[in-house]
Amino acid sequence: MMMTTGRSRLAPLGALGAAQFLVVLDTSVMNVSISQLVADFQTDVTTIQRVITVYTMVMAAFLLTGGTIGDVLGRRRTFAAGLVVYGIGSLITAVAPTVGVLTLGWSIIEGLGGALVLPALAALVGGNYAAGKERTFAYGVVGALAGAGIAVGPLLGGWVTTYLSWRLVFAGEVVLVLLILVGLRWVRDAPLSGPRPRLDVVGAALSVLGVALVVLGVLQSTTWGWLRPRDPQVALLGFAPTLFVVAAGLVVLALLRSWVRYREASGRHPLFRWSLTAVPPLRAALWCLLAQNLVLLGLFFSIPLYLQVVLGLNAFETGLRLLPISATMLATALAAPRLAGLLAPRQAVRLGLGILVVAILWLLATVEPELDDAAFAGATALLGVGMGLLAAQLGNIAQSSVGEDDRGAAGGLQYTAQNLGSSLGTAFVGSVLIAALGGAASRGVEGDPRIPADLADRVGVAVSGGLDFIPVGQAEAALTRAGVPPEQTAAVVEAYAEAQLQALRAGLLAVAAIALASLVVTGALPSATPRRERPGDVAPV
Incomplete structure (x- = not known):
């Protein structure tokens, strides 16, 4: 790599990191704007949640194909094209008059743009920074900015939605896209060493359908x-x-596996080389990335429930209390390269997972009817430290496990794993919470002598049909409308409030168990400290 100054070394990272932040920001902004979107479009919560679901699904489904398109057209060109597509989607979203136009602009066009941007981004980071501490630093910053986007989204979205309009977020994204495109002048391409492949259309179709299902x-x-x-x-x-x-999706993915292996064996360019999945460090990094995002999104599903539904905080107040995660995650990822001479990637990842477990257990102890702000801030700050250590390592491990020509495919696999982890995190923790809420509510009602048997039976029927997390005041109002006497209403509400806390603790325990279980796969991660840069390379400051 040629001699670089501090300014020119950081310039590509500014553009690439901003793109990572941009793509991740959207989902967390929309999640706290649901109520306003329902009002603006005169629709219901289910419809808006479906819009959010389609965005996640489109991006996840097209990531593998996006990685291959980067190999076909060139990583820098694909990155730029993806940004343009993303900017068009943001503009349509900002002015969307109906839910259908919102779905087109945000869920579909922005999702497709993100699927082109992210795999190319992963390859460009590897192509612009030398192996060792410099590349670890770069991937750490990009990973930390992804977490920062998730954490800052509720704060930004809550403030803008409350005091201005959610549409301004997407108008601002158009401006940011333009700035990133200007910053591309400092980003070098990461070309393939051989001829560019042709797109495997059958493989692309199978991957899109399988992952989407x-x-x-x-x-x-x-x-x-x-x-x-x-x-x-x-x-x-x-x-x-x-x-x-x-199951249908897994069957299609099995067909994809057979098709890709057939193309690879016959000497034709497959969608990606299936043999990449047999590379131990890459496979371990993908599993850890999946687990990291499962834990992160599981936490960002359960923590806002506690702060907003149980404690009654608004979106802006919730975002403020999540800021310690962003701050310490970014700071840790920036500082992690200085530890590279002391900790091998395997040790750093294990330390990060261990810190996550401790932080989640600490957070669990703060789940009470009254918030202990100091303890909560300490636990969330420690969470950011654990996430920062992982962010500083896993992207670098995934990309450094393959050669230059496979970085686009590895980027597609990397971000597919992350999106699957995000989807699983929300669904897994949501299922645990609902199951624990129903069980705790049933036990609380049945064991309370203030609640007569007929009312307990009615509550039991409601529980069997599935409970949702709703504010205690809303549950109390529903019982009052149903004609339940005040003293019995108070008893049921008390049992429901305690069930909410127990369910949240169960969800956090489940997330801690995932982080702990992830240690099993870390044995395949690199056990040697990164090599020093070659003469002429400049270590990050």
Whole structure:
């Protein structure tokens, strides 16, 4: 790599990191703007949640194809094209007059733009920064900015939605896209060493369909249920359609595996080389990336429930209390390269996972009817430290495990794993919370002598049909409208409030268990500290 100054070394990272932040920001902004979107478009919550689901599904489904398109057209060109597509989608979203136009602009066009941007971004980081501490630093910053986008989104979205308009977020994204395109002048391409391949159309179609079905099934599990259908009208053979849809996706992905291996064996360019999945460091990094995003999105699903539904904080107040995660995650990722001479990637990842477990258990201890701000801030700050250590390592491990020509495919696999983890995190923790909420509510009602047997039976029927997390005041109002006497209403509400806390603790325990179990796959991660840069390379400051 040629001699670089501090300014020119950081300039590509500014453009690439901003793109990562931009793509991740959208989902967290929309999640806190649901109520306003319902009002603006005169629709219901289910419709807006479906719009959010389609965005996640489109991006996840096209990531592998996006990585291959980067190999075909060139990574820098694909990155730029993806940004243009993303900017067009943001502009349409900002002026959308109907839910249909919102779905077109945000869910479909922005999702497709993100699927082109992210794999090319991963390859360009590797192509612009030398192996060792410099590349670890770059991937750490990009990974930390992804987490920062998730954490800052509720704060930014909550403030803009509350005091201005959610549309301004997407108008601002158009401006940011233009600035990133200007910054591309400092980003070098990461070309293939051999001839550019042709797109494997059959493989692309199978990957899109297979991943879309898996992600759709997982995301809809909270609406459909896993086994018992939450809505009898969508039952299939008496069961929820979730497992049928996921199974269909897995069958299509099995066909993709056979097709890709056939293309590879016959000497034709496949969508990606299946043999990449047999590279131990890459495979371990993909599993850890999936687990990291499962934990992160699981936490960002359960923590806002506690802050907003249980404690009654608004979106802006919730975002403020999530800021420690962003701050410490970014700071840790920036500082992590200085530890590279002391900690091998395997040790750093294990330390990060261990810190996550401790932080989640600490956070669990703060789940009480009254918020201990100091303890909560300490726990969330520690969460950011653990996430920062992972962010500083996993992207670099994934990209450094393959050669230059496979970086686009590795980027597609990397971000597909992350999106699957995000989808699984929300669905998994949501399922745990709902199941724990129902069980705790049933036990609380049945064991309270203030609640007569007939009312306990009625509550039991409601629980069997599936409970949702709603504010205690809303539950109290529903019981009052149903004619339940005040003293019995108070008893049921008390049991429901305690059940909410128990369910949140169960969800956090489940997330901690995932982080702990992830240690099993870390044995395949690199055990040697990164090599020093070659003469002429400049270590990050």
